[in-house]
Amino acid sequence: MKPDQDCQQCGRCCEKWGWDQKGIIDDIIPWMDKNRNDILQYVSITLKDGTRCNGRDISIENLPEVSRIDYWAEPSGRALDHCPFFHRAGDGKVFCKIHDAKPSICRSFTPWNEGIRDYALNCPACRQTTP
């Protein structure tokens, strides 16, 4: 990101795009390796036979059976309409509680570089450089 596009940690991107997203196997393998059940408990897994389970209940041996990964859901399976790792501090700035382990879709989300119109119109950092 260029200096004049520094993120202001307003959180609008995570509020709008940080849920109802698809995951990938490469996200969950490190979470499984490191016993990140704090993350896996909010992952919904659908197997090829249609069975749904919680991310904590999947094993390395089961991975070939995974057909779909969804972020985020309650451990009960009910889909969430927000990211459970979104944290707004007392000063109003937003932090990701799993910053060092966030999923690929979050790590690769750089709309200020891609000119996503809907996003750019709502991101105060993008607004500084978007006509």
Ligand code: SF4
């Ligand atoms: S909307 Fe823009 S400024 Fe706000 S947190 Fe996201 S990238 Fe940062």
Ligand code: SF4
């Ligand atoms: S995991 Fe972190 S970066 Fe991704 S939507 Fe949630 S708070 Fe935002």
